[in-house]
Amino acid sequence: MKINEIGGEFALIDRLARTSPTNHKDLFKGIGDDAAVIRGFFPNQESLLVTTDMLVDNRHFRRDWATAHQIGSKAITCNASDIAAMGGTPTFLFVSIALTENTLVAWMDDLYKGMSEVCRQYGIVLAGGDTTKADSLSISITLLGRVAPQNLCLRSQARPDDLLCVTGPLGGSAAGLTFLTMGQNPPERIRAKHFMPGCRLDVSPAIAPLAGAMIDISDGLAAEVNHICNQSGTGAKIFAEKIPIDAFVQKAAALSGKTPIAYALSGGEDFELLFSISPMNWRQLGEKGVETFVVGRVTESGSGRVLVSPEGDHVPLTGGYNHFA
Amino acid sequence: MKINEIGGEFALIDRLARTSPTNHKDLFKGIGDDAAVIRGFFPNQESLLVTTDMLVDNRHFRRDWATAHQIGSKAITCNASDIAAMGGTPTFLFVSIALTENTLVAWMDDLYKGMSEVCRQYGIVLAGGDTTKADSLSISITLLGRVAPQNLCLRSQARPDDLLCVTGPLGGSAAGLTFLTMGQNPPERIRAKHFMPGCRLDVSPAIAPLAGAMIDISDGLAAEVNHICNQSGTGAKIFAEKIPIDAFVQKAAALSGKTPIAYALSGGEDFELLFSISPMNWRQLGEKGVETFVVGRVTESGSGRVLVSPEGDHVPLTGGYNHFA
Numbered sequence: 001m002k003i004n005e006i007g008g009e010f011a012l013i014d015r016l017a018r019t020s021p022t023n024h025k026d027l028f029k030g031i032g033d034d035a036a037v038i039r040g041f042f043p044n045q046e047s048l049l050v051t052t053d054m055l056v057d058n059r060h061f062r063r064d065w066a067t068a069h070q071i072g073s074k075a076i077t078c079n080a081s082d083i084a085a086m087g088g089t090p091t092f093l094f095v096s097i098a099l100t101e102n103t104l105v106a107w108m109d110d111l112y113k114g115m116s117e118v119c120r121q122y123g124i125v126l127a128g129g130d131t132t133k134a135d136s137l138s139i140s141i142t143l144l145g146r147v148a149p150q151n152l153c154l155r156s157q158a159r160p161d162d163l164l165c166v167t168g169p170l171g172g173s174a175a176g177l178t179f180l181t182m183g184q185n186p187p188e189r190i191r192a193k194h195f196m197p198g199c200r201l202d203v204s205p206a207i208a209p210l211a212g213a214m215i216d217i218s219d220g221l222a223a224e225v226n227h228i229c230n231q232s233g234t235g236a237k238i239f240a241e242k243i244p245i246d247a248f249v250q251k252a253a254a255l256s257g258k259t260p261i262a263y264a265l266s267g268g269e270d271f272e273l274l275f276s277i278s279p280m281n282w283r284q285l286g287e288k289g290v291e292t293f294v295v296g297r298v299t300e301s302g303s304g305r306v307l308v309s310p311e312g313d314h315v316p317l318t319g320g321y322n323h324f325a
Numbered sequence: 326m327k328i329n330e331i332g333g334e335f336a337l338i339d340r341l342a343r344t345s346p347t348n349h350k351d352l353f354k355g356i357g358d359d360a361a362v363i364r365g366f367f368p369n370q371e372s373l374l375v376t377t378d379m380l381v382d383n384r385h386f387r388r389d390w391a392t393a394h395q396i397g398s399k400a401i402t403c404n405a406s407d408i409a410a411m412g413g414t415p416t417f418l419f420v421s422i423a424l425t426e427n428t429l430v431a432w433m434d435d436l437y438k439g440m441s442e443v444c445r446q447y448g449i450v451l452a453g454g455d456t457t458k459a460d461s462l463s464i465s466i467t468l469l470g471r472v473a474p475q476n477l478c479l480r481s482q483a484r485p486d487d488l489l490c491v492t493g494p495l496g497g498s499a500a501g502l503t504f505l506t507m508g509q510n511p512p513e514r515i516r517a518k519h520f521m522p523g524c525r526l527d528v529s530p531a532i533a534p535l536a537g538a539m540i541d542i543s544d545g546l547a548a549e550v551n552h553i554c555n556q557s558g559t560g561a562k563i564f565a566e567k568i569p570i571d572a573f574v575q576k577a578a579a580l581s582g583k584t585p586i587a588y589a590l591s592g593g594e595d596f597e598l599l600f601s602i603s604p605m606n607w608r609q610l611g612e613k614g615v616e617t618f619v620v621g622r623v624t625e626s627g628s629g630r631v632l633v634s635p636e637g638d639h640v641p642l643t644g645g646y647n648h649f650a
Contacts, residue, residue, distance in 0.1 A: 001430040003458075012433060012456045016420065019434070020441035020451040027417065027452055036452040038417060038469075048373070050452065052467055054421040056459040092352065092363060095341065096379040096465050105326040108337060109344070116345035126345040127352055127361040127375065131337045133328075134381040140421050140465035142377055144363075 032231065033155050034082040034216060035145065047152065049145035051082035057137040065180055068107045070195040071139075072114025078218065079143040080122050081199035081271040085216040086154075087208030088147030090201070092127040093119060095141055098134035122201055151205070153214035158232035158276035162212050162298040165282065167200045167273045169244040170221055171260065174267025175252035182255050190248045199271045206290045207273065210281040215274050220266040221295070222317050224274045226305055228298075232276075235303035238296035238317055241310045265307070265317075357556065358480050359407040359541060360470065372477065374470035376407035382462040390505055393432045395520040396464075397439025403543065404468040405447050406524035406596040410541040411479075412533030413472030415526070417452040418444060420466055423459035447526055476530070478539035483557035483601035487537050487623040490607065492525045492598045494569040495546055496585065499592025500577035507580050515573045524596045531615045532598065535606040540599050545591040546620070547642050549599045551630055553623075557601075560628035563621035563642055566635045590632070590642075 003012060017031045028047060029037040035051035053075075055061060061071045076093065083090040095115065099108070119126060124143070158164075176194025179186035186194065199216070208214065213228045221243065225236050240261050249260045276298050277285065285292060296308075305317040328337060342356045353372060354362040360376035378400075380386060386396045401418065408415040420440065424433070444451060449468070483489075501519025504511035511519065524541070533539065538553045546568065550561050568589045578585045601623050602610065610617060621633075630642040 002426070003424065003428055003430060003433070004426065006430055012422075013454060015430075015434065016437045016440075016454065017451060019437040020418075021444050021449070022451050024417070024450040027450055030450075030452045031454065036417070036419070038452070050417070050419060050467070050469070052419045052421050052453060052455055052465075054423050054455050054457050054463075054465055056423050056457055058460070059458060092349070092361070092375070093345075094361070094375060094377045094467060096377050097337075098379050098381050098463055099328065101327070101329065103328055105328060105331055105340075108328070109340065112341045112344040115341075119346050124346070125349040125352055125355075126342060126347050127355045127363070128377060129338060129341065129356065130377055130379050132379050132381055133384060134463065135383070135461050136459065138379075138423055138459065138463055140377075140379055142375075142419060142467040144375070 029154055034085040035088070037086065037147070037152065046146045046148050049083055049086050049088045049147055050142065051079050052140070052142045053079050055139045055141070066195050068110035069114035072111040073118050073196050075139050075141055076115050076118040076124065077197055077199050078269070078271065079141045080118065080124065080201060081216040081218065083143060083145035084199050084201045084204040085214050085273055086145065086147055087151035087204060087214060088145040090122050090124045090143055090145045092144040093124050093141070094128045095126065095139065096130040098132050098138045100135065100137055101133060103137065151208040153208050153211050153275065155213050155215055155228050156231040158213035158228050158234050158298045160234055160298050160300050162276035162278055163282050163294050164225065164236060164238065164274065164276055164296040164298060165292040165294050166217065166221070166244065167203055167292050169246040170217065170270050170272060171249040171263030171267045172246035173197060173269040174263045175246060175249045178252035178256045184255070187248055190246070193246070197269060197271045200273045203290050204273060206288055207275055207285060207292070210277055210285050212276040217270045217272045217274055219268050220264070221274065222265040225317060228274070228276065229305050232298070233301050235299035235301055236296055236305045236317065237299050237303070237308060238306070239308045242293065242295045244293045354479055359410040360413070362411065362472070362477065371471045371473050374408055374411050374413045374472055375467065376404050377465070377467045378404050380464045380466070391520050393435035394439035397436040398443050398521050400464050400466055401440050401443040401449065402522055402524050403594070403596065404466045405443065405449065405526060406541040406543065408468060408470035409524050409526045409529040410539050410598060411470070411472055412476035412529060412539060413470040415447050415449045415468055415470045417469040418449050418466070419452060420454040420464070422454070422456050423463045424456070425460065425462055426458060428462065476533040478533050478536050478600065479556070480538050480540055480553050481556040483538035483553050483559050483623045485559055485623050485625050487601035487603055488607050488619050489550065489561060489563065489599065489601055489621040489623060490617040490619050491542065491546070491569065492528055492617050494571040495542065495595050495597060496574040496588030496592045497571035498522060498594040499588045500571060500574045503577035503581045509580070512573055515571070518571070522594060522596045525598045528615050529598060531613055532600055532610060532617070535602055535610050537601040542595045542597045542599055544593050545589070546599065547590040550642060553599070553601065554630050557623070558626050560624035560626055561621055561630045561642065562624050562628070562633060563631070564633045567618070567620045569618045
């Protein structure tokens with residue numbers, strides 16, 4: 001039986017978890033969130049966060065499209081985004097790189113520069129790594145972080161009647177991809193969103209103490225809403241017309257023939273945050289000056305996960321990206 | 326310029342370190358030891374250890390030689406060995422796997438069983454990971470651990486007149502490789518040493534509080550002695566006839582035409598420990614019933630790193646394995 005016959009990569013992680021010891025008194029949250037949460041660390045009750053990601057040449061990045069600097073920058077940013085999604089602060093970085101014999105030193109130096117720029121931006125310190133030769137290039141990142149108990153946001157913490165909010169317009173990165181696959185040069189801002197995305201560590205410290213569940217949008221809004229519902233045991237109702245969509249998505253949609261909403265629901269790597277929050281706390285967040293967009297509501301489990309179209313039709317909320325689909 | 330022109334993988338790690346922020350008050354030791362040491366964690370003054378390794382198909386393992394179970398087992402063991410070399414105890418594991426579309430679920434399950442067996446043996450708990458599709462198979466491991474201050478052994482802690490000791494016979498894993506590359510079936514014990522090596526977490530807790538520097542022997546004795554000397558600012562004198570060599574190495578040497586001592590000096594993946602220790606502490610270790618083998622002495626920096634042959638000749642201590650050499 002091949003991997004795609006069992007449901008792809010997500011099923012595979014579950015399979016490893018079923019085989020291995022996964023319980024420990026200090027492991028507050030293991031597999032299944034943006035980062036693992038390990039207690040018993042910092043004297044001030046903070047927990048240790050650990051997230052890890054593997055980025056593969058021609059899957060997660062294309063060297064004919066992106067510069068090494070952009071690839072390095074994005075590799076760190078997508079992990080910093082996982083720490084942001086837990087309500088935490090990134091700290092120490094470990095970088096393992098498998099590279100081919102023909103990799104140029106100048107390319108590696110450029111990759112490192114992209115990485116170190118993001119490290120400086122977020123106060124991340126390089127603490128270790130590994131380098132090895134391989135037939136194809138891949139980069140494995142492990143990023144540590146710390147989080148205070150009152151800031152910790154798990155995917156399982158959504159409650160019925162919470163609002164569901166996002167921190168910014170969606171679909172921009174996927175729109176960039178459309179331009180590129182169509183052989184067109186993307187508009188500069190979309191190019192930046194695709195190749196040098198930021199993460200929302202600028203607003204996550206303000207959101208975290210007020211939010212319930214939080215997750216970063218790396219596989220499209222639909223998939224992330226479903227992750228929160230699965231772990232919180234809830235339903236969700238998302239209103240299509242409330243989803244903020246990047247202005248350039250319309251142009252990409254015209255090229256690809258997809259709808260703009262499909263970009264927001266299924267387009268990956270926006271690295272905005274999706275979170276649940278009580279209406280009262282959401283108002284408080286606004287008073288702090290943090291602009292976020294209400295896209296729907298958490299509902300009871302029995303109500304399912306639905307997308308309400310601009311015409312008022314209810315359709316199942318599907319989409320997202322599975323590497324083996 | 327290509328990677329092998331700048332001195333290979335070790336030079337590459339230095340290059341990343343030069344570009345990036347690497348200093349933090351809590352980072353007691355970053356790049357350059359078996360694991361990073363991060364302070365300010367556990368309430369009882371223990372430090373957090375983090376080690377990471379990337380294993381690549383056809384470089385670090387061969388699927389036509391090793392079963393998935395063996396590959397999984399060894400992947401965890403070599404990281405647990407890094408934690409042992411710091412004087413620590415392994416705790417939480419993160420596994421990222423890049424696999425091909427054709428990878429069989431049964432193969433993955435077998436890999437996971439090998440991993441989880443070692444986890445159970447050493448009390449390691451799986452806490453997260455990532456899975457992605459790629460053109461070739463690779464496995465990236467991050468293993469956390471903890472260490473009490475009095476047990477922490479850095480590579481930089483060797484002092485002139487310390488003894489240099491190893492925990493067991495060397496060259497066995499490389500001997501296994503000789504049999505395999507010659508198309509011969511290795512003797513069972515050598516087969517096990519090559520495919521299912523153990524690590525020395527059984528003796529490291531007894532050695533650590535008495536030792537100075539410690540390192541695991543993954544690239545051959547010569548390379549590891551040089552690592553300790555580089556970081557401690559010392560020389561070393563190793564006596565060839567004192568190096569314990571696995572009994573089967575003689576047979577492999579007869580096949581390959583190399584000398585048995587070359588296996589010990591340059592053969593990788595024995596996962597025994599090399600450590601420096603004062604003569605007084607070494608006697609104390611023996612009284613505890615821990616058998617170790619004195620192979621040489623730490624000397625002043627100016628004396629260089631020398632190998633004393635059975636005939637009394639002094640030759641430079643070279644060898645070891647560089648993935649880009």
